[in-house]
Structures are given as structure tokens and as C-alpha cells.
Amino acid sequence: MTDFDVSAYLENRRGAINAALDAALVQTDDDPGRLREAMRYAVLDGGKRMRPLLVVAACEAVGGTLDAALPAACAIEMIHAYSLVHDDLPAMDDDAERRGKPTVHIAFGDANAILVGDALLTHAFHTLAAGASAAPGGRLLGAVVKMAHHAGVDGMVGGQALDLEAGQEIGDLAVLERVHALKTGGLYAASGAMGALSGGADDDVSARLEAFGLAFGIAFQHADDVLDDDQKGLRAQALARVDELTASCLDNVASLGEAAEPLRGIARWVAHRAHAAHRGEIKD
Amino acid sequence: MTDFDVSAYLENRRGAINAALDAALVQTDDDPGRLREAMRYAVLDGGKRMRPLLVVAACEAVGGTLDAALPAACAIEMIHAYSLVHDDLPAMDDDAERRGKPTVHIAFGDANAILVGDALLTHAFHTLAAGASAAPGGRLLGAVVKMAHHAGVDGMVGGQALDLEAGQEIGDLAVLERVHALKTGGLYAASGAMGALSGGADDDVSARLEAFGLAFGIAFQHADDVLDDDQKGLRAQALARVDELTASCLDNVASLGEAAEPLRGIARWVAHRAHAAHRGEIKD
Numbered sequence: 001m002t003d004f005d006v007s008a009y010l011e012n013r014r015g016a017i018n019a020a021l022d023a024a025l026v027q028t029d030d031d032p033g034r035l036r037e038a039m040r041y042a043v044l045d046g047g048k049r050m051r052p053l054l055v056v057a058a059c060e061a062v063g064g065t066l067d068a069a070l071p072a073a074c075a076i077e078m079i080h081a082y083s084l085v086h087d088d089l090p091a092m093d094d095d096a097e098r099r100g101k102p103t104v105h106i107a108f109g110d111a112n113a114i115l116v117g118d119a120l121l122t123h124a125f126h127t128l129a130a131g132a133s134a135a136p137g138g139r140l141l142g143a144v145v146k147m148a149h150h151a152g153v154d155g156m157v158g159g160q161a162l163d164l165e166a167g168q169e170i171g172d173l174a175v176l177e178r179v180h181a182l183k184t185g186g187l188y189a190a191s192g193a194m195g196a197l198s199g200g201a202d203d204d205v206s207a208r209l210e211a212f213g214l215a216f217g218i219a220f221q222h223a224d225d226v227l228d229d230d231q232k233g234l235r236a237q238a239l240a241r242v243d244e245l246t247a248s249c250l251d252n253v254a255s256l257g258e259a260a261e262p263l264r265g266i267a268r269w270v271a272h273r274a275h276a277a278h279r280g281e282i283k284d
Numbered sequence: 285m286t287d288f289d290v291s292a293y294l295e296n297r298r299g300a301i302n303a304a305l306d307a308a309l310v311q312t313d314d315d316p317g318r319l320r321e322a323m324r325y326a327v328l329d330g331g332k333r334m335r336p337l338l339v340v341a342a343c344e345a346v347g348g349t350l351d352a353a354l355p356a357a358c359a360i361e362m363i364h365a366y367s368l369v370h371d372d373l374p375a376m377d378d379d380a381e382r383r384g385k386p387t388v389h390i391a392f393g394d395a396n397a398i399l400v401g402d403a404l405l406t407h408a409f410h411t412l413a414a415g416a417s418a419a420p421g422g423r424l425l426g427a428v429v430k431m432a433h434h435a436g437v438d439g440m441v442g443g444q445a446l447d448l449e450a451g452q453e454i455g456d457l458a459v460l461e462r463v464h465a466l467k468t469g470g471l472y473a474a475s476g477a478m479g480a481l482s483g484g485a486d487d488d489v490s491a492r493l494e495a496f497g498l499a500f501g502i503a504f505q506h507a508d509d510v511l512d513d514d515q516k517g518l519r520a521q522a523l524a525r526v527d528e529l530t531a532s533c534l535d536n537v538a539s540l541g542e543a544a545e546p547l548r549g550i551a552r553w554v555a556h557r558a559h560a561a562h563r564g565e566i567k568d
Contacts, residue, residue, distance in 0.1 A: 031437075031442075033442075033445045033446050033448070033449040034445070034449075035437055035441065035442055035445040036437055039437065082402075083402075086398055086399075086402060089375075089398065090375075091373075091374075091375075091394035091395050091397075091398060092395050092398060110375035111375050111376050111448055112445065112448065113375075114370055114373065114375060114376060114398070115370075115441050115444055115445050115448075117402070118366075118367075118370060118401070118402075118405065118441050119436050119437040119441040119442070119445075121402065121405055121406065122405065122432050122435050122436035122437070122441060123432070123436050123437060125409050125428060125431075125432040126429060126432035126433055126436060129425050129428040129429045129432060130429045130432075130433075140425055141413050141424055141425050141428070144409060144413040144425070144428055145410060145413045145414045147409075148406050148407065148409040148410035148413060148414075149410055149414075151406050152403050152406035152407050152410060153315075153319055153320055153323065153403040153406070153407060157319070157399050157402050157403040157406060158315075158317075158319055158403070160399055161317045161318070161319040161396065161399050161403075162317050164317070164395055164396065164399075165317040165318075
């Protein structure tokens with residue numbers, strides 16, 4: 001155990017990610033209507049940036065630079081942002097507010113919100129594939145495949161469809177975990193793999209960081225469930241799973257040495273948060 | 285002028301494209317809910333497949349094989365299909381029927397239709413990037429960039445946003461052409477470039493086939509306007525533009541020899557159709 005300062009690391013990298021997102025969505029003189037303005041509204045709103053932070057930490061863990069990670073980091077955050085815009089639509093969760101401001105469909109109308117989501121999803125792939133990177137072309141193409149896989153029918157969107165069908169409350173931890181694995185874990189798994197590939201990792205190391213990301217994403221979601229009053233029956237089980245998943249995270253990066261300390265720090269932070277919540281120290 | 289049989293060529297290649305689309309959306313035992321079934325419903329419905337046909341013809345024009353073109357061909361058709369699913373939503377055009385059957389949101393509900401569109405858009409990138417191809421990795425990455433560019437905020441989705449803002453009737457040919465160039469031309473430009481890159485073309489030839497696609501797409505849309513009673517005032521102007529754009533198409537592939545005959549045939553076919561419509565021989 002080193003005295004690595006996770007909070008300072010996350011704060012620093014979050015600043016770089018926010019600057020890169022701003023640059024990736026810069027407005028131009030012949031922008032079509034207000035579309036890019038609405039895309040910026042959806043993305044540049046001070047989210048926690050957990051997925052792009054995982055991309056950056058994974059890239060650095062394999063010896064890649066922060067700069068090499070930024071296209072993939074921006075891409076995965078755009079995917080996350082588009083999914084929130086579409087989730088908030090009246091036909092989906094019908095939410096009027098997110099992070100203290102009106103949701104995109106309230107601010108720009110339903111039709112534009114559909115287009116904003118579509119444009120962000122598309123722009124994520126543009127940002128990833130067009131971004132300058134130290135990674136050989138073949139590895140970046142692999143990153144495109146990973147992002148598309150985990151964001152699509154066999155990942156996040158599939159999880160959303162499953163969640164829609166299952167209805168409001170899921171009382172079985174195995175079913176809940178499948179939804180978590182697809183809906184939330186997918187983008188974290190993609191983040192681990194994309195970070196590794198952006199940093200030039202081979203398939204084996206990339207697969208380990210993908211596994212790290214998946215376990216981390218599910219742990220992160222279970223930690224939220226520990227905080228969630230609607231899921232009381234599953235709290236103790238969820239806490240035990242957080243510990244198992246955190247151990248799996250640490251195991252997957254055991255061979256990576258000092259460069260993986262940020263990844264280890266992030267994984268331990270989620271477990272710490274879940275335990276604190278269970279002891280009643282956090283009322284989120 | 286050769287006696288190349290355009291209809292027979294299109295018929296043959298359309299069959300191969302439909303088979304490849306079916307295979308790219310094959311259902312699995314652990315499909316999440318009915319999502320993939322709904323994706324198949326949206327795509328496998330006997331569209332004209334003009335964009336994927338352009339991909340195939342462009343690939344063959346540079347000496348590539350049909351097989352090398354199919355991942356890009358399927359990808360661009362999935363993009364087209366997702367755009368129709370989202371366009372048909374109540375918040376957009378609110379259409380209940382398409383090609384003689386209920387639209388996706390009528391058949392599967394609004395929430396699922398949003399997810400079907402998102403999943404198809406994402407799966408398009410998966411299909412393109414994961415598809416086995418004769419093209420070197422760097423060229424396929426270039427194809428990802430082209431598809432994302434022309435499908436997104438600076439292409440199709442941008443054109444849709446502009447169209448939404450402009451309202452129902454556009455009485456100025458220059459404004460109408462900008463909407464056409466973005467909303468329709470974008471995917472055709474991408475098709476030309478993606479076909480060329482899949483076939484191993486260099487940047488110069490790929491740029492020519494991208495220009496071919498853009499001119500073709502706008503000509504195709506103007507030809508539709510010639511058929512459209514709502515756009516009477518622009519008919520004669522639109523017909524003249526079809527001829528100019530067709531000449532531009534032929535010019536862009538002048539150096540490609542016999543292998544480009546399918547492309548030339550398709551371009552001439554659109555001009556022929558527009559003239560026949562103007563003479564009153566086609567009442568589409």
C-alpha cells in the first residue's frame with residue numbers, strides 16, 4: 001500500500017478531460033442550427049467523469065500518456081451523455097431536471113433532444129477514430145469495436161431494454177447484476193479496454209483492463225444500491241459483492257506495478273464508499 | 285457507352301447485401317429482451333438499399349471484392365435504418381406506417397423505438413470496425429471517421445436539425461440544397477468513401493468517390509423533388525441541377541475505367557429517372 005493520493009489524481013485528470021471535451025465540441029461558424037450548442041449543454045455540465053477517468057488511468061497503467069488517452073476518454077463520456085439525454089425523454093424516464101438544470105428536451109424540445117443524443121453517439125465514434133493517438137491503427141480500430149460492443153445491443157442499450165421489460169423493482173440479485181453488467185458495467189469495461197489500447201497494450205493486458213472495468217462498474221452500481229432505500233432487501237448481499245468485485249479488480253492489475261496505483265486507488269475508493277454507506281456514514 | 289446492365293447488377297448485389305444484413309443481425313440465445321428482434325424488424329424490410337449498393341459499386345470500382353465491401357455496406361444501411369426509426373417517432377414526424385407495415389414505435393412502443401435506433405447506430409460502427417476486410421487497418425479506421433463525420437452533427441443529423449428549424453417548406457434552392465447535402469448527401473458521400481477505403485483505395489481516389497457519392501445523393505434527392513407536387517416552383521431548377529450533378533459524378537470516376545461502369549450506370553439511371561418524371565412518364 002502506497003500513500004498515493006487518489007483525490008488529487010482524479011481532480012487533476014478531470015480537469016484535462018473537461019478541457020478536451022470542450023475542445024472536441026467547439027462551435028463553428030456554419031454550425032447547423034443550435035445542434036452543437038445543445039450537444040455542449042448535454043456534455044459540459046460538471047459530471048463526475050468516472051468513465052473517462054478510468055480510460056485515462058488504464059492508459060497510464062500500461063505506460064501510455066494522458067494525451068493518448070483523451071480521444072477515447074472524450075468518446076466514452078459522449079456515449080454516457082447521449083444515454084442520459086435519451087433516458088430523460090418523456091417516452092423513457094420523463095425527467096425534467098438533471099444536475100440542477102433543465103434536461104435537454106426541456107431546454108431544446110423533444111425532437112432536438114433525440115437528435116442531440118444521436119449526434120453525441122455518432123460524434124463519440126468520430127472523436128475516438130479521428131483523435132491523434134500513439135496507438136497503432138489496428139489497436140484504435142480494436143477500441144472502436146470495444147466501444148460499439150459495450151455500448152450497443154450486447155451492452156448498455158441491451159441492458160436498458162432488459163430494464164424496461166423487467167419493470168420498476170428487481171428483487172433478485174442475479175437478475176439485477178445482469179442489468180448492471182450490461183447497462184452500467186458495459187461502458188466501464190469499454191473504458192478499461194479503450195484506455196489500454198490507446199496506451200498501446202497488447203490483447204492480453206487489454207482484456208485484463210476490460211475485466212477490471214466490468215468488475216469496477218458493477219461494484220460502483222452495487223455501491224449505489226447500498227445507498228438506495230428502494231433496494232433495502234439486497235443491501236447486505238450487494239455489500240458482499242462489492243468486496244468480491246473489488247478483489248477481482250485488484251487481481252486483474254496485480255502484474256502492472258506502480259503505474260497501476262491510480263486504478264487500484266479508484267477501486268478501493270468505491271469499496272470504502274460502500275462500507276461507509278452501510279455503516280450509515282453517507283446519506284447520499 | 286457500354287451495354288452494361290445496371291438493373292441486373294443492382295438486383296444481384298442487393299441480394300448479397302440483404303443476406304449480409306440478416307447475418308449481421310442474427311439473434312442469439314441470450315438476447316436482451318426483444319431488442320434484436322425489433323432491430324431486425326427495422327432493417328430487414330426490403331428497402332431499396334441505395335447506400336449499400338453505392339458502397340459495393342465504389343469498392344468494386346477500385347478493384348475491391350464484394351466481400352470486402354459488405355461490412356461497410358451493412359453499416360451504412362443500419363445508419364439509414366436508425367434514422368428512419370427516430371424520424372418516425374411521435375416527437376419527430378409521427379408516422380405510423382412505413383413500407384406497408386407499422387413503424388417501429390407503433391409495433392414495439394416509443395421507448396423501445398428510441399433504443400432500437402440507438403442500438404442500430406451503435407451496431408453500424410461495430411459491424412464496420414469488426415468486419416473482416418481486405419483493407420489495411422488504417423484505411424478501415426478512415427472509413428469509421430468518414431461514416432461518423434457524414435452521419436453526425438456535420439452531416440445527416442445536422443441536416444435534420446436544420447430542416448426542423450427551417451420548417452415545412454423551403455422555397456430557396458440554395459437552402460434546400462444545403463439541407464439535401466447534409467441530410468441525404470452525407471450518407472451517400474460516406475458510402476462512396478467507405479466503399480473505396482474498403483477496397484484499398486488511396487486518399488485521392490477515396491476523395492473522388494466521396495465527391496461522387498455527395499453529388500449522387502443530392503441528385504437523387506432533387507430527382508425526388510421533381511416528382512414532388514409540394515415543390516412545383518423548384519422543379520425546372522431541380523432538373524437542371526440533376527444534370528449538372530450527374531456530369532460531376534461521371535467526371536469524378538472518369539479515370540477509373542471499366543470497373544467503374546456500375547457507378548456510371550447508377551448515376552445515369554438517376555438522371556434518366558428525373559427526366560422521365562419531368563416529362564410526366566413517372567407518377568411516383
